[in-house]
Amino acid sequence: MNEYFYEAYDKNGRKVSNIISAQSLEEAKSLLKNQEFVVVKIEPIKKNFSFKLFEGKITEQELYNFFKELSIMTKSGVKIEKALTVIERSLDNVKLKKIVNEIVKDIKSGVTLPSAFEKHSIFDSLIVAVIKTGDSTGTLSESFSNIAEYLKFKIQFKQEIKSALVYPIFLIFASFLTIFAMFKFIIPKFFSIFSANYEELPLISKILLNISNFFTLNPYFIGTFIMLIVGVNILIRTGKLKVLLDYSVNVPLLRNVVINLELSRFSYSMYSMLSSGIDFLKSLELSTNVVQNKKIKRSLESVIPDIRSGKTITESFRKIEYFPSFMLSLINVGEESGNLKDIFYELYTIFEERFKTFVKRTLTILEPAVITLTGIIVGFIVISLILTVMSMSNVKL
Structure with a gap:
């Protein structure tokens, strides 16, 4: 073809x-x-x-818009085939347009709706499971709405993290650029005046001049720096950097933030699955796949056989070392009352708030720390220049 x-x-x-x-x-x-x-x-x-x-690439925002429109149209009584056809015509992304077109063709040829979606890798197992449940219970509009809300949660979560990091990253970059410019251009020109009297320079001035020479005389410095950035990017894309990040849960300063981040994702996924009518065990299997940290993920996977064998949810979850005691207490209440869906939503709000609080506190400390460190380095440079001028002019302090 x-x-x-x-x-x-x-x-x-x-x-x-x-x-x-x-x-x-x-x-x-x-x-x-x-x-x-x-x-x-x-x-x-x-x-x-x-x-x-x-x-091109299909973004999460485009998927959110797609499922949101499907939810609105099916809720208004439009048949799924007609809704997909109408949405397809309004899509700008050619790749997504092609996929929707293929889904419509599959439905017309007798393929079930979940199977038509399952053929395409952009719809993960969580999305397909929600569609299967909605298709079997006749609540497709609610299922599409739940998928849209889940995608919205993921988009907002990432945007909040990115927004929080914009200023600190800019501050660090600006500080690095300022220091680099001073060592690369300003200091060499200044010390060129005293190059003939190197041995008479103060120790602090010699240190400063040697650092400056490293930037000036090493033509491979920038190339090495760029290669380092490219190398880290390759590690991120290939997933090898995640091996190191998996052990971050064992680092005291990072443990709590990693746990709060992962349990926030897990709890919201559980809430979305249970809201869509998916049974607890299937919801747990799907939500476990949302967790990125392999150590936490393996702990969650280890309780699935216990629950399948007949143990209570609370009893099975007690073996997970990453679950705080209050989480187990709330799950126990939800299990006894049969209201686990709302319990997981409450857990999501708690863990999200804890994660955001940690990020805010860290950034509150990071910003003045970067400014202070930059000030110390610049101050060191200024003092060195003053001492050099005084020394070479035979001015005693």
Whole structure:
């Protein structure tokens, strides 16, 4: 099968652009004609760099918009097939448009809705499970709404972290740039005046000059720095850096923040799953996959067989060392009252608040610490320059 990109007008006179699969260009034109499209442009898509670049990436925001629109339309009584077709026409992302188009085709050919979604990797097992539950219980609009809320939670969570880190990162970068500029350009020009009298310079001035020479005489410094950044980026993309981050839960200063972050994700996922009507054991299996830290994830996975064998939820959870005592108490209350859904939402709010509080406190300390450190370094430079001038001018303190 070949892929063809086309631009055409539908029977309502609306211009649409999409991708169609066909054996040949003639077959593609024939298929579009049968769908009552007036083709303006059609061309084969090269399955190489241009195709990858053209498709782009599907963001969580686009998925959120997609499921939010599905929720609104199905709640209004629009059939799922019609809702998907309407949404497809309004999509800007070509890759997502193609996927939705394939889902519609699968549904028309008799494939179940969950199976049609499951074929595409952009919909993870959690999303597929919620759709399966909604499809079997006839509550698809609620399921789509729960998925949208879960995606919204993930988007907001990431945005809050990024927003909190913007100023500190800018501050650190600006401080580094200032210090680098002084060592690279200002100090060499200043000490060039006294280069002939190096042995007579004060010790602090010699130290400063040697540091400056490292920046000035080492042409590979910037290259090494860039390679270091690229190397860290590669480690992040390949997932190898996560191996180190998994042990962060054992570091005293990081333990609480990692636990609060992971349990916040876990609790909200459990709340979303239970709200969608998924049974507890399945919810636990799906929510465990949301956890990023492997040590915490393995602890959660270890209790699944216990619950499956008939042990109570509270009894099984007691073996998880990362669960604080108040969490076990609340889960016990929820288990006895049959209201675990609301309990997990309360746990989510608690852990989220704890995580945000830690981040705020850390940033409150970090900002003045960076400014103070920069001030000390700049002060050291200024004192060194003053001592150099006094020493070379035979001025006694």
